[in-house]
Amino acid sequence: MGEAANMLPVGEVWRLLKKGEVVGEIVIEDGDFPWLSGPVPARSRLRRRAAYAEPRLRVLLPFTSHGTLMFSRCTGFPFSRDVSAIHPLGGGQYAVHHRGEEFSKEPACTAQAAAALVVARMQETWGPAVAGTEHDLRDRETQ
Template identity: 50%
Template sequence: MQAALDDTGHDLTAQLTSSPGWWDCVTRVGDDHRHVTTIAGSEERCFRMEFWQRGVAMAGAKAADLPAAARAISLWQTGRCLSELQSACSFVQYDPLAEAHERGDAVEVRWAIYRRTSAPHVDHDLIEAAYAQPRLRALFPFHSHRSLNFSRCTGFPYTHDVPVIDPRPHGTYRVVWWQNRSPHIPASIGEADNPHDAVALVVAHLPRNCGPAVAGTADDLDGTDST
C-alpha cells in the first residue's frame, strides 16, 4: 500500500492497524479530520475501503486493483468531495446521508430517514413525538438496537449527555442516562406510559446550553460533554 501511495505522487503514509480478525490486514491513511481505512480480503484479492470525515463514514468502496485503491485514497486525502471522488473512481459508493453531511444538513436528513423508514427497530410514534419537540429536533438522532439516542454532534463518537429513551414491552418507555454514567447499568430517570411523556422527561433533563448539533465528534467538544 505504501508503495502504491508513493506512486500517486502524494505525500501520504499508510499506517498498519490492528485487524478485526477475519481479514489479513488493515491500513489507515490520514488523521482524525479525514482518513481512509483499507481492509485486505483473506480469501480473494480485494481491498475494501471506508472514507471518513469528522467522525462520519462518508463512502465505501471495493477494488481488486491496489493502484486504483491508492488513487482513491489520495484523491480523498487531497480534499475531493464525494461527487468528485466517485467521478474519478466509479467503484466508490455513498448514500444521501453522506451527501447531507457534506452539505451541512445531516440532522434534518437523519430525522427524515427515521420518519419514513419501515425498519422494525424504529418506534414511529416515538420518533414523531421527539421530532415535535424543537430542542430535540435540533439534535442528531441515532439508534442503538431499539433505544433512541440524541447527540449534540453529528460524527462518531457521539455525545452521551442527553437521556436515552428505551421502548419497553406493552408500549411503555424507560428514560435513562447513557450507560457510561453508571458503573453497572444505565441510571434510570423515569418510566413513561406513552412516547410524549417519555420525550418530556428527556427535554426536562437536557444539559445546560444544549444547542443544535454541530459537525464533528464528541472529542471536538469539551471533553466533559462526551460523558
C-alpha cells in the same frame, strides 16, 4: 399508513448548519426520517414522532442502537453521550435512561412523556448538534 402517519413533515427541508452557514440539506420523503436509511418501522414511529415534536430534540442528531432512541449533540462518531435515551418497553410504554444514572424500567411512560423527560434533563446551553465528534464538541465547550 394511517392518520398518524400524516404527522410526518413530508417535503420539509432540514438544514445542517456549521457556524451559522448551511453545509447540507435533507429533504424528508414520505415515510422517511433523515436519520434512517429507509422507511420508519411501524413500531418506532410513535417514539420518533414524539421526539420530533420536541423542538430541543429535533435539533440534535437522533440515532438508534439496539432499539433505543438516542440523541447526540454532535454529528460525528463518537457521538456525545450526555443526552438521555428512550427505551421501548412494549405495549406503548417507554423508559428513559438518564446518562450517569442506573437504568430503571420504572416509571414507564408514553412516548410523549419520555421525550419531555429527556428535554427536562437537557442543559439550557445545549443547542443544535454541531459538526464534528464528541471530542470536537468538548474542545469547543472548554474554549
